Amino acid sequence: MQKLRKSIDEQQKAQSNSELAKALQVFQRQYPEINSGDLQTFILGWNAALITVREAVIKEP
Incomplete structure (x- = not known):
């Protein structure tokens, strides 16, 4: 199994x-003008924002 x-x-x-x-x-x-570094930076920032929002929602009474 x-x-x-x-x-x-x-x-x-x-x-x-x-x-x-x-x-x-x-x-x-x-979007050929956007390189992989730009994309990685965006993804990391987006992920950090999601974590921040998730933590804020959890803390609300």
């Missing part, structure tokens, strides 16, 4: 990585 679970997890991860790679290729074609 664990072997089957591991196989399914690996397949899902591979599919997710493939979808992410395709999305990145589309993004790069649509």
Whole structure:
């Protein structure tokens, strides 16, 4: 059973990585002026903002 679970997890991860790679290729074609460093900075900032909002919502009574 664990072997089957591991196989399914690996397949899902591979599919997710493939979808992410395709999305990145589309993004790069649509916005060639934005480099990977800019994109990484945006993603990190977005993630930090989500964490901040999530923490604020949790603290509200």
